Amino acid sequence: MKNILVINSGSSSLKFQLIQMPSEKVLASGLVERIGLDGAKIHYKTEDSTTSRELEIPDHGAALKKVTDLLMNKESGVIETSEDIDAIGHRVVHGGNTFSKTIVIDEEVKKAVKNLFSLAPLHNPHNLKGIEVAEKLFPNATQVAVFDTAFHSTIPSKAKQYAIPTEFYKDNHIQVYGFHGTSHKYVSEQAVKYLKKEHSRIISIHLGNGCSITAVKDGKSVDHSLGFGPVNGLIMGTRSGDIDQSVIFYMVEHLGYSTREVSDILHHKSGMYGLTGYSDLRDIQQKAAEGDKQCQLALNMNAYRIKKYIGAYAAAMNGLDAIVFTAGIGENSDVIRELVCEDMEYLGIEIDSEKNSQRSRDLRTISTENSKVKILVIPTNEELEIAKQVEELVDGN
Template sequence: MKNILVINSGSSSLKFQLISMPSEEVLASGLVERIGLDTGKVHYKSGSFSTSEEMPVKDHSVALKEVTKHLMDPEKGVIKDPAEIAAIGHRVVHGGATFSDTIVIDEKVKGKIKELFSLAPLHNPPNLKGIEVAEEIFPQAKQVGVFDTAFHQSIPSRANRYAIPNELFDKEQIQVYGFHGTSHKYVSEKANELLGDDNTKLVTVHLGNGCSITAVENGKSVDHSLGFGPVNGLIMGTRSGDIDQSVIFYMIEHLGYTAKEVSDLLHHKSGMLGLTGYSDLRDIEEQAEMGNRQCQLALEMNAYRIKKYIGGYAAAMNGLDAVVFTAGIGENSDVIRRMVCKNMDYLGLKLDEQKNSVRSKENRKINKEGASVKIFVIPTNEELEIAKQTFDMLA
């Protein structure tokens, strides 16, 4: 038996699980959320014990040190010595054209991850920070990188190429890479288990602070909303999603923005934050309920963008067996699910309002009985998927 610590550093959160492999027993788990805010929260669970603390969490380094403190706590911890952890599996968002498989991390790998900062400025920096802090705290553990881009290697050329000069693809590898691949892979496999068939046409909808949507046909990713970098597609917490390129040119040529300033705006100041002043959907839903028109419109825009992608992917696959909602918002926001599925009868989506309103951590079906297209809520478990791939690297 080997203890695998899985670290999943998101743009504003850090999820972790300590998993005994190959039994897949979760020894401890938790979440540090709202990183960068004074209202950060640290959640920790081990067996029947659980705790939640509110505290300022300045950055991902502070978050990981808090996680380690809990794991090694004399009373509530589950390990006494860092040497009890055999390997640490790190979620890394962008592998570029270099990393298409899970890999043991060394200085060369870290250098390449750093080179890719410009392609995933919200994620690769905290991913690398998590690796560096883990190396410091657990020097004896093997550090393993699992890349979000790997699942999307199956996207065919007709979908992963941009209509720009070929030399930019041939020499610079500018193409669709895709992200959240570990999550989309996990939930699509679970959906196929629920459907009792691997030969399916699915649309998996990953909604968190970062959002993406994937067309999955017969277990393979065949199209995806995020592309060369993680800012395209759906409207996100602070990222714009799809935008007319002319807007960028206009901002630079006529409004005096630099390219760096535009990039910062599209990554950090747009999306739901730019529309409402809030980046957390829970705050936006609360404000919308109170009559805040900006928040109401932002929710409508968010759902409308998702609906368009579902329709487009159903057309691309010439069919649709199920839509899967996952990740923090997808799993917990009955509001977004309801708005997305409203008036989608033409595609066969018929939401059961009562089932949709139930909070649960279980895989569940929320469509009306007899609906031709199933609607699933499947909690993602990127950590288990990462643990499996990390454990394989110890062989």
Template sequence: MKVLVINSGSSSIKYQLFQMPEEQVVCAGLIERIGLETGAIHYHSDNVSIKDEQGVENHRVGLEKVVNLLLDEKNGVIKSTDEIEIVGHRVVHGGRFFKQTTEVSNEVKTAIDQLFSLAPQHNPANLEGIKVAETIFTKAKQVAVFDTAFHQTIPAKAYTYAIPTKFLNNNDIRMYGFHGTSHKYVSEKANEYLGKQNTKLITIHLGNGCSITAVENGKSIDHSLGFGPVTGLVMGTRCGDIDHTLIFYLVNNLGYDIDEVNALLQKESGMLGLTGFSDLRDIEAEAAKGNKTCMLALDINAYRVKKYIGSYIAAMNGVDAIVFTAGIGENSFLIREKVCSNLSFMGIELDTEKNNIRAKSLKEIHTENSKVKVLVIPTNEELEIAKQSFYLI
């Protein structure tokens, strides 16, 4: 069975076509910078790798270009759109409505629409991807996989904010959590590797967006992102944890309006705000040259992760393994080293030589004497979406 996975972002579309249940990638690609004149289309299969730089007007045009590539007489992988039986969609925010993967219906689309205000940069694009796919893949089952679903097992003591309970009861204001598809995937891989399910794990997703999750016996029990995807760790452009009185100070004392503050905290803060760079590779390169601002920013980034590790070990009364994943987590030797330094009291000891070896599959980076395993596990959100969609249908 062919399952097409669509990850429709605000200005991009990631896609992968899988043969299931074999989990074989038939082709994959990316449409980037949608709506800009300088767009690009990427397409990869066993036989060909294509990059075509051209403007892509909107998501509908983008998906139509994906279909044209899939059907191309020379480089395509299908003869008809009817060959695709399931289309799996990443949806960032499921709110309280969705605790698991769900087949798309009019009611589901309405609920996703109602959650626009909770994920304004993501849910509208996710819903647009669903609507466009319905018109193109008319015989396929459309399935929504929610980033928040994995975190629905978090207990009330962890997801409830200490504000008047009417806001939880009447307005569903609570911690929801994100990157759930990634955390679920790598925690399952870690359990497979450890050979047991009754584990205590800390999974650390470090990319442009960052989050950390306490996973006990395969279930999320605490998480760093909250009502929206801004709290917790220091991110590429998002601030992570701050004192909320800063918001009022910016408005009341420095003359910012609330929309400017929102943009400041989401798009101009994090590593970008600290250094002027949002890409960690640039920051590490500058730090290596002696740039003290970048050196400090790396220390701030790692220190925030370290604090969460400590709190989650306390919450679970121990930990079996720590898992690094996503672009930075998988590739930054330096961040992993800084995060794991001076944690020997907790039984965490990093092997520097192992840490500095690049690998595309699961690897251990702890010493032989480390009581806690430290793992690097490449995430694969598209495969996880394909699996959940396939087994649902």
């Protein structure tokens, strides 16, 4: 048995799970939120207890130290010393062209992650900080980096290159990298197991505050909606998704916005928030149900964008066996799933409204018996996927 601690460091949060492998038993899990801000909180859960309390947590180092203290606490802890942790899996958002697989962390890896800060300025710096702190707190544990972009390294050149001068690709590495790879890998593998098909064509739809959609053929990512950065593709909570580049030039050249201001608008003030004034889909669905025309339009725009990608990816793979809804919205919003799947009979997609309205934390089918394409809802588990990859790597060394 191996105890693997999975750490996901965000800009002001730190999620963690301590998983015993290969049994996949979660010994402890939790979240530290509002790091460096007023009202910081730590949530901690074990099989026997659940606690939440407000603390002063100035930085990620202090956050991970609090987590360590809880894990080794005499009353609520699940380990005795830091040496009980065999390995630590760190989610790193961007691996660029440097990393296409999970890797044991050394000084060269840390240097490379730092060199990629410009590609993921909101994530990679915090990911690296989590690594550095964990090395000090768990000096005997094997530190492993699992990259969100790695799953998409199989995307072929015809799909990953942009039609701009080739030197930008060769010299500056401007291309489709893709994100949410750990989530897409996990749910697509679960779908393959469910389908029991030697060859499979699956569309994985990750819908949260950030959204993306992936074409997965025979277990490999062959196309993906997020590209060089995390703002294009589907309509998201505050991000615009696909937009005509001319709009950006117009905003700068004729409306007087700076490029930094335009970037801020597209990342933080657009998407569902820009359309409705709300970024939480639950609020938008409630307002739409009450008759708010703008919220109704936003929901229809959101679903329409997803439909277009489903059509494109079905064409790219020359067919479709299943579509998978996952992540917070994908797993919980029967409204979005219904809007996406209605009027898709031409592609063999038929949703069962009664099945769709039911709630479950397990893999479930929400398509009709006659539907040629399976419609699946599969809860994502990025932490377990990271633990699996860490275990496989450590056992192989």
